[in-house]
Amino acid sequence: MQKRVFGNRPGWKRITKSRYSQTYLDTREFKGYVTLLHTVEVAAPLIVDYETGRVCIVDNGYFWLQQFPEEKNHAATTMFNSSGEVVQWYIDICLQNAAENGVPFYDDLYLDLIVFPSGEVILKDADELDEALAKGFINKDQYDLAWTEAENLKSLLSKGEFPLLKLSRAHKDLLMEKLE
Numbered sequence: 784m785q786k787r788v789f790g791n792r793p794g795w796k797r798i799t800k801s802r803y804s805q806t807y808l809d810t811r812e813f814k815g816y817v818t819l820l821h822t823v824e825v826a827a828p829l830i831v832d833y834e835t836g837r838v839c840i841v842d843n844g845y846f847w848l849q850q851f852p853e854e855k856n857h858a859a860t861t862m863f864n865s866s867g868e869v870v871q872w873y874i875d876i877c878l879q880n881a882a883e884n885g886v887p888f889y890d891d892l893y894l895d896l897i898v899f900p901s902g903e904v905i906l907k908d909a910d911e912l913d914e915a916l917a918k919g920f921i922n923k924d925q926y927d928l929a930w931t932e933a934e935n936l937k938s939l940l941s942k943g944e945f946p947l948l949k950l951s952r953a954h955k956d957l958l959m960e961k962l963e
Contacts, residue, residue: 785878785920786891788858790818790849797841800824804961805887813950815853815880816887819958821846835903840870848955850947851880851887856932858889861951872898872948874936876929892921892929896936898948904940906933 791803798820805818822845829841841847844865851858858877862870874896877889893912897905916926939945 785915787888788875788891789883790816790820790851790887792820792847797826797829798822798824799826802962804958806958806961808954812946813850813852813954815855816851816882817954817958818849818851818887819846819955819962820849821962833897833905835899838870838899839864840873845870846955848951848958849887850950850954851889852947853880855880856892856928857936859947859951861948861955863955869900869951871900872951874898874947876932876936878925878928892925892932894929894933896933896940898940904937906937 790805792798800823802821802823803819805816807816808814822841822843824843825841828839830837830839840862842865846863848861848863849858856877856879858875858880860873860875862873864870875889876892876894878892880887880889882888893908893915895907897907912926912929915921916923936945
């Protein structure tokens with residue numbers, strides 16, 4: 784089954800107290816929804832192990848900025864620590880970005896790209912994409928779409944031309960003023 788991921792992350796039990804804001808932007812640089820989740824208090828930090836080391840992606844005072852560009856097959860999450868430093872960018876390859884009851888979401892197509900401030904890029908979950916095709920959760924066109932999108936984004940990232948990374952701090956600052 785495809786997973787639908789909402790910007791406000793409802794039901795995430797790890798987060799015990801949070802603030803949230805969102806807006807729709809239609810600018811020359813970006814068209815779509817942006818959301819900001821401030822994890823004021825968490826039950827426990829979330830630490831991810833990568834080949835290059837361990838990275839804490841959720842803790843007290845962290846911010847998750849999500850960008851849902853219209854008519855694109857990706858959504859980006861910028862994870863900021865409590866000091867406002869980027870921990871990582873997580874780019875989900877998706878079937879669509881849309882909104883339901885005013886809350887933006889993406890329909891996940893399994894493949895992900897993780898980008899670190901160092902510039903290192905990791906492709907993740909190719910096995911999940913293969914399994915989704917084998918089990919009939921997605922069709923061959925969706926499978927091909929995921930790979931094409933991932934390869935296009937890797938190319939843009941290698942040239943420093945993926946715009947969402949550059950816009951993440953400005954989008955976070957914009958939404959900071961609207962946090963509830």
